[in-house]
Amino acid sequence: MDHIASNDILKEGDPIKTRKIKQVIVEIVSDSGEGAQKCGQSFGAISAKMGNGVWTVEIIPAEIQPPARSREGASGIRVRIGSDKVTNMGNHADLVIALNEQVLYGRISQDAYNENTLMFIENKWAKSEHETIRQQYSEALLKFKELGIQVVEIPMEEECLKLIPDPRKGKNMWILGLLCYMYDRDIPKAEDQIRTIFKKKTDAVIELNIRLLQAGYDWAKDNLAYRYEVTPMDVNDDMVVMNGNEALSMGIMASGIELCSMYPITPATSVSHHLAEYFEKVGGIVHQAEDEIAAIGFAIGASFAGKPAVTVTSGPGLALKTEFIGLAVMAEIPLVIIDVQRGGPSTGLPTKVEQSDLLAAIYGEAGDAPKIVLAAATIEECFQFVVLARKLAESLRTPVILLSDANLATGVQPFPRPKIDPSWLTNPFDQSPWKDGVWPFEWDENTGISKRPIPGQKGGMYTVTGLAHGQTGKVAYDPDINQASVESRSRKFAAFQKSLKPPKINGGPEGDILLVGWGSTLGAIEEAVADARAKGLKVSSLHLRFLFPMVPGLVEIFKRFKKVITVEINYSDTPGHPMITQENRRYAQLAWLLRAQTLMDIDSFSNVYGQPLNPEKVLKMIKRELKIKNTNASV
Amino acid sequence: MLLQTHEFCSVPSFDHDYGMEDYGKGVARWCPGCGGHSILTTVQRVCKDMQYEPEKTVVVSGIGCSGRFPHYMGTYGFHGLHGRAFPVASGVKFRRPDLNVFVVTGDGDCCSIGAGHWVHAIRYNMKMVALLFDNGIYGLTKKQTSPTSPLDTHSNTHPKGSILPPINPLQTTLGLANVSFVAQTVDWNSAHLYATIRKAAEHPGLAFVRIVQRCPAFMRDLYGDIAVNPKNLILLSHENGIDLKPKARKAFGRVIEHDPSNIHKAREHAEINNGIPIGLLYQNTDNVRYDEYGAHNLGMGVEEKKQNLESLLDQYTTR
Numbered sequence: 001m002d003h004i005a006s007n008d009i010l011k012e013g014d015p016i017k018t019r020k021i022k023q024v025i026v027e028i029v030s031d032s033g034e035g036a037q038k039c040g041q042s043f044g045a046i047s048a049k050m051g052n053g054v055w056t057v058e059i060i061p062a063e064i065q066p067p068a069r070s071r072e073g074a075s076g077i078r079v080r081i082g083s084d085k086v087t088n089m090g091n092h093a094d095l096v097i098a099l100n101e102q103v104l105y106g107r108i109s110q111d112a113y114n115e116n117t118l119m120f121i122e123n124k125w126a127k128s129e130h131e132t133i134r135q136q137y138s139e140a141l142l143k144f145k146e147l148g149i150q151v152v153e154i155p156m157e158e159e160c161l162k163l164i165p166d167p168r169k170g171k172n173m174w175i176l177g178l179l180c181y182m183y184d185r186d187i188p189k190a191e192d193q194i195r196t197i198f199k200k201k202t203d204a205v206i207e208l209n210i211r212l213l214q215a216g217y218d219w220a221k222d223n224l225a226y227r228y229e230v231t232p233m234d235v236n237d238d239m240v241v242m243n244g245n246e247a248l249s250m251g252i253m254a255s256g257i258e259l260c261s262m263y264p265i266t267p268a269t270s271v272s273h274h275l276a277e278y279f280e281k282v283g284g285i286v287h288q289a290e291d292e293i294a295a296i297g298f299a300i301g302a303s304f305a306g307k308p309a310v311t312v313t314s315g316p317g318l319a320l321k322t323e324f325i326g327l328a329v330m331a332e333i334p335l336v337i338i339d340v341q342r343g344g345p346s347t348g349l350p351t352k353v354e355q356s357d358l359l360a361a362i363y364g365e366a367g368d369a370p371k372i373v374l375a376a377a378t379i380e381e382c383f384q385f386v387v388l389a390r391k392l393a394e395s396l397r398t399p400v401i402l403l404s405d406a407n408l409a410t411g412v413q414p415f416p417r418p419k420i421d422p423s424w425l426t427n428p429f430d431q432s433p434w435k436d437g438v439w440p441f442e443w444d445e446n447t448g449i450s451k452r453p454i455p456g457q458k459g460g461m462y463t464v465t466g467l468a469h470g471q472t473g474k475v476a477y478d479p480d481i482n483q484a485s486v487e488s489r490s491r492k493f494a495a496f497q498k499s500l501k502p503p504k505i506n507g508g509p510e511g512d513i514l515l516v517g518w519g520s521t522l523g524a525i526e527e528a529v530a531d532a533r534a535k536g537l538k539v540s541s542l543h544l545r546f547l548f549p550m551v552p553g554l555v556e557i558f559k560r561f562k563k564v565i566t567v568e569i570n571y572s573d574t575p576g577h578p579m580i581t582q583e584n585r586r587y588a589q590l591a592w593l594l595r596a597q598t599l600m601d602i603d604s605f606s607n608v609y610g611q612p613l614n615p616e617k618v619l620k621m622i623k624r625e626l627k628i629k630n631t632n633a634s635v
Numbered sequence: 636m637l638l639q640t641h642e643f644c645s646v647p648s649f650d651h652d653y654g655m656e657d658y659g660k661g662v663a664r665w666c667p668g669c670g671g672h673s674i675l676t677t678v679q680r681v682c683k684d685m686q687y688e689p690e691k692t693v694v695v696s697g698i699g700c701s702g703r704f705p706h707y708m709g710t711y712g713f714h715g716l717h718g719r720a721f722p723v724a725s726g727v728k729f730r731r732p733d734l735n736v737f738v739v740t741g742d743g744d745c746c747s748i749g750a751g752h753w754v755h756a757i758r759y760n761m762k763m764v765a766l767l768f769d770n771g772i773y774g775l776t777k778k779q780t781s782p783t784s785p786l787d788t789h790s791n792t793h794p795k796g797s798i799l800p801p802i803n804p805l806q807t808t809l810g811l812a813n814v815s816f817v818a819q820t821v822d823w824n825s826a827h828l829y830a831t832i833r834k835a836a837e838h839p840g841l842a843f844v845r846i847v848q849r850c851p852a853f854m855r856d857l858y859g860d861i862a863v864n865p866k867n868l869i870l871l872s873h874e875n876g877i878d879l880k881p882k883a884r885k886a887f888g889r890v891i892e893h894d895p896s897n898i899h900k901a902r903e904h905a906e907i908n909n910g911i912p913i914g915l916l917y918q919n920t921d922n923v924r925y926d927e928y929g930a931h932n933l934g935m936g937v938e939e940k941k942q943n944l945e946s947l948l949d950q951y952t953t954r
Contacts, residue, residue, distance in 0.1 A: 045953075048953050049953040051953075196950075238952050238953075239952065239953045240948060240951040240952050240953065241951060241953050242951045246951075250944075250947070250948070250951075253944055253947070254944055258730065259726075259729065259730060261726065278947055280932050281943045281947070282935070282940045282943045282944050282947070283932060283933075283934075283935030283939075283940050284932075285729075285730070285928075285929060285932065287726075287729065287929070289722065289755075290722075290751055290752065290754070290755035291751060293719065293722070294719070294721075294722035294751070294752055294755065295722075297715070297716070297719045297722030297723045297726065297752075298722045298723070298725055298726035298729070299726060300715075300723060300726060301695070301713070301722065301723035301724060301725060301726020301727040301728075301729075302726040302727065302729055302730055303726075304713060304723070304726075304727060305693070305726070305727045305728075305730065305731045305734065306731070307729075307730040307731070309726070323716055324716060324719070327715060327716055414953060417948060417952055418948070420941055420944055420945065420948075422937050422938070422941055425937045425940045425941060426937055453711075455690065455691070455693050455711040455727070455731070455734055456690055456691055456731075456733065456734070457690055458688075458690045459690070460690065460711075461660075461689055461690055461709060461710055461711050461712075462711065462712070463660075463694075463705045463706050463708075463711070463712030463713065463714055464712065464713045464714060464715070465706070465714040466714065466715060466716060467714070474661070474706075475706065
């Protein structure tokens with residue numbers, strides 16, 4: 001990006017250079033507990049309110065309070081704002097503001113910065129009473145400068161001390177003020193934002209934070225020789241701005257679900273925090289169960305009794321829930337299961353993104369247990385897909401697994417305000433007498449769909465069982481009944497698949513490469529495709545929302561491209577290693593599915609760095625595939 | 636939109652006189668002589684005497700011989716997963732205060748694979764009757780040691796005799812937070828079995844009843860001696876306890892006066908090891924009930940929900 005390369009602090013009489021830019025990526029990085037995320041989220045929210053496109057990604061350490069000034073303990077946030085819609089975290093940061101120099105090492109190893117990055121570092125460490133710290137500080141600055149990063153030392157602590165005795169709390173709002181000046185943000189909107197985030201605090205606290213904001217703004221005005229304008233979009237629609245987990249929570253409330261039964265697990269838990277605060281006001285309730293298994297069992301019990309329910313979890317929790325998911329499939333009990341994916345296997349990377357639960361979601365249960373699996377690709381879809389999932393769960397009498405991930409969970413993006421349809425909020429609580437002579441599993445011969453009795457309905461009394469059963473619901477001892485009932489439960493998904501439309505292609509309908517993605521990678525893939533196409537490369541992409549069953553028409557689309565490659569955040573073997581052959585190579589998860597489904601030689605590009613995908617990595621891969629020499633790393 | 640007033644209607648309507656036949660379904664497939672048969676009849680009798688509407692009654696079970704119970708009831712039933720009857724039953728009850736819920740669970744189901752749920756179900760104290768069918772052995776999988784098998788039980792998993800002392804379900808339950816009703820009865824004394832389940836059904840909270848049960852196939856001897864020797868049954872008697880006719884009291888060799896409000900004495904009696912204490916060990920009707928929390932905001936109309944959602948969305952709206 002085109003920051004004015006500068007170490008210069010404004011000198012008396014200098015003109016301030018203002019430049020219009022299309023977009024900017026800002027990071028704020030600190031030790032845990034210094035409020036970097038609050039600062040960045042506020043910067044993002046203010047920008048969204050001004051009409052800018054926004055995408056934020058939180059940088060979260062694995063511990064609550066890791067040791068101070070540690071390289072691995074970086075806690076922070078990346079905020080990308082633009083004149084247009086922003087769909088991903090982008091490549092290298094344009095500006096990073098660091099509260100200490102050590103936390104930057106981790107980000108550098110994650111390739112977050114390059115020679116165009118401007119780095120603002122807290123300068124108090126230069127005067128530390130500990131020689132080690134002074135030494136570390138000067139070493140780091142030297143190292144960063146060697147990397148070509150432009151480093152500017154900023155007296156954040158010193159300035160904040162003029163207002164508060166302990167700047168550990170409060171410095172973040174001073175930084176927000178600095179950012180508001182630098183990127184010409186609306187100060188009344190920033191003050192409003194402070195009132196919102198500190199709404200549970202006293203007026204004195206709010207007042208103090210507004211003064212810190214103003215102080216940061218004034219300091220920047222007096223000292224920075226540059227300023228940027230990121231022109232907002234002209235938006236006519238009402239927009240809402242929230243993160244993916246808030247969108248899931250709002251979607252749950254808007255979907256008519258009235259019970260969220262959960263057990264705490266990162267990165268899914270904040271969905272239930274949000275629900276715990278608001279759900280009861282819209283007729284719902286959160287149940288914190290004793291474990292992951294009980295959480296889904298409780299939800300299944302409620303749904304059986306006619307109360308729409310959801311359980312929210314992440315990979316390890318999904319693993320624990322599999323037996324109950326199998327029961328919900330077998331007994332045909334509607335249920336929404338949300339999996340906010342994180343790195344695995346096992347405890348894995350609890351705060352980092354991965355898309356490794358796809359096959360587990362589709363095939364995780366013992367026995368044949370088909371159910372709908374869909375994945376949200378945007379924050380907006382986190383909202384809309386819960387509504388969709390509940391509707392599908394009930395009309396097809398099935399569990400539905402909705403996949404999100406750690407990137408969407410904390411990512412913030414504005415989207416058009418959802419228009420809530422009152423029909424979403426009605427529940428299936430039918431208490432009229434059950435029609436005489438109708439079986440509890442009276443499967444339609446063509447669609448496999450049946451209507452379920454709900455406790456309270458006279459004449460509908462039946463016993464749910466996980467044992468093989470026929471249409472009557474009674475335990476089946478006859479092998480033909482099992483064959484027929486497994487077939488009926490499978491038929492529903494074939495019937496549903498027939499109602500789906502072929503996917504839209506992003507880019508041309510034919511070409512050299514088609515990238516196929518799913519989930520949160522949508523923005524990065526489409527940005528890479530746009531960049532590639534701008535260079536004349538024949539690259540297109542398509543993004544799947546339904547993973548099971550899959551949309552029709554894939555083979556016809558794939559045939560029009562020389563190569564089809566899935567792009568995913570999960571593990572696949574990289575060809576070229578001496579141990580990896582055509583025969584033993586493990587593909588990324590969607591690629592496995594597509595290869596099986598289409599009998600085509602579909603390749604995959606994936607990795608598990610725990611980082612959201614950025615457009616540059618995808619573009620590099622495209623060029624590698626097309627054997628185009630990489631000349632400029634930051635295209 | 637949808638009228639949901641029936642959700643609050645907990646007064647049973649007696650416009651229908653339900654008979655025993657309304658609570659039965661199919662033919663029970665337990666072994667001849669299995670205690671399950673008498674418990675089934677007793678639960679059906681209690682339902683009839685309480686005039687529970689069959690469609691408003693849900694029996695939830697786990698897996699094992701006891702798990703088949705709901706299949707033989709003319710009510711709604713849920714034959715779920717091994718050890719997981721409690722979470723399902725709790726979910727059923729949480730938003731449906733109008734339903735009468737029974738949990739049927741076995742000793743392996745409740746005290747082993749589902750022990751975690753047992754602990755928490757007691758703590759939730761939701762109004763339901765929980766029946767522990769305790770025959771001290773895994774029956775359906777053919778004679779493995781159960782967590783309640785006495786020490787030195789010879790089974791297919793411990794052919795030389797079991798090594799660990801058994802869990803005492805009464806002792807365990809009485810040690811749990813928010814416990815509100817613990818009783819013990821036996822499958823072969825129908826008067827006491829009925830009176831106990833009836834008392835449990837009337838309890839405003841989770842009524843935990845351990846039913847000492849015979850397994851004629853794999854645990855013939857476990858309670859055999861006790862069954863033939865009434866001296867081994869110790870009746871816990873009190874005006875607030877299980878209501879038993881004087882004639883029925885004669886079946887018990889020993890009688891101890893026990894006030895069920897005294898949890899310390901209850902814990903002492905739970906540990907009796909020279910006989911089986913029968914009766915109400917503990918009852919407290921003042922405990923917190925999680926089902927009351929679950930039902931506190933039921934019945935909100937669609938319009939109100941939409942309005943509150945819109946004002947919540949306002950908080951996230953940028954312009």
